[in-house]
Amino acid sequence: QVQLVQSGAEMKKPGASVKVSCKASGYTFRNYYIHWVRQAPGQGPEWMGIINPIGDSTKFAQQFQGRVTMTSDTSTNTVYMELSSLRSEDTAVYYCARNGIAEAPRGWFDPWGQGTLVTVSS
Amino acid sequence: QSVLTQPPSVSGAPGQRVTISCTGSSSNIGAAYDVHWYQQLPETAPKLLIYGNNNRPSGVPDRFSGSKSGTSASLAITGLQADDEADYYCQSYDSSLSGPVFGGGTKVTVL
Numbered sequence: 001q002v003q004l005v006q007s008g009a010e011m012k013k014p015g016a017s018v019k020v021s022c023k024a025s026g027y028t029f030r031n032y033y034i035h036w037v038r039q040a041p042g043q044g045p046e047w048m049g050i051i052n053p054i055g056d057s058t059k060f061a062q063q064f065q066g067r068v069t070m071t072s073d074t075s076t077n078t079v080y081m082e083l084s085s086l087r088s089e090d091t092a093v094y095y096c097a098r099n100g101i102a103e104a105p106r107g108w109f110d111p112w113g114q115g116t117l118v119t120v121s122s
Numbered sequence: 123q124s125v126l127t128q129p130p131s132v133s134g135a136p137g138q139r140v141t142i143s144c145t146g147s148s149s150n151i152g153a154a155y156d157v158h159w160y161q162q163l164p165e166t167a168p169k170l171l172i173y174g175n176n177n178r179p180s181g182v183p184d185r186f187s188g189s190k191s192g193t194s195a196s197l198a199i200t201g202l203q204a205d206d207e208a209d210y211y212c213q214s215y216d217s218s219l220s221g222p223v224f225g226g227g228t229k230v231t232v233l
Contacts, residue, residue, distance in 0.1 A: 035222070043226070043227075044124050044211055044224045044225060044226040044227045045160075045168065045211060045213075045224045046224070047221050047223065047224070049221075050221075059220075061219070061221050062219070095167055095168075100158075100173055106215055106222075107156075107158075107173075108156075108158040108170055108173040108174070108213065109158075109160070109168070109170065109213070109222075110170040110173070110179065111169075111170070112167040112168055112169070113167065114167055115167050
């Protein structure tokens with residue numbers, strides 16, 4: 001079955017960076033874009049950006065530009081999201097999610113990874 | 123402040139029908155971009171419930187249905203059951219922001 005498995009919870013200090021991984025299985029990795037979405041406590045989801053697993057082309061939400069990097073490794077079917085200059089407001093659960101339509105950047109999100117809690121605290 | 127507006131909560135008795143609205147604008151739902159819906163049970167990742175305005179993935183009961191008109195969309199749940207208690211989110215695409223956008227979520231409570 002199609003599955004996205006993320007790395008474990010992280011605790012970081014303000015100003016640090018965090019890198020979250022998302023390993024895909026059960027489908028042809030190169031055929032589907034991957035989104036990153038975060039959800040702060042008690043809030044709705046917030047789209048962060050998207051990566052094409054082939055060639056690493058990316059697009060980010062404006063509020064994250066300059067602070068986020070997304071990469072992919074086709075040899076391990078894994079995508080990564082790195083967020084730098086962390087502040088307390090970045091405390092959230094970070095999800096990767098596969099785009100619902102093959103070979104297209106726009107659509108629905110299905111499935112989602114299990115989520116990675118990132119806590120930013122001094 | 124979410125781009126798409128949803129009521130914070132709705133409730134209903136078992137067996138009843140509830141609807142959740144999702145209001146957007148001319149740069150997202152009103153621009154004919156599709157609306158998708160997700161169900162999020164406590165402490166779990168969101169799960170796709172409706173895609174392309176009114177399509178159900180395999181495994182989703184036909185008690186769930188979606189519709190769209192103008193700058194708004196709706197999710198209906200008929201025959202409400204206890205395990206429908208969850209948060210529900212709508213999602214679309216916004217041309218001004220050049221990316222996907224979500225609603226703030228609606229908590230469904232079964233009385």
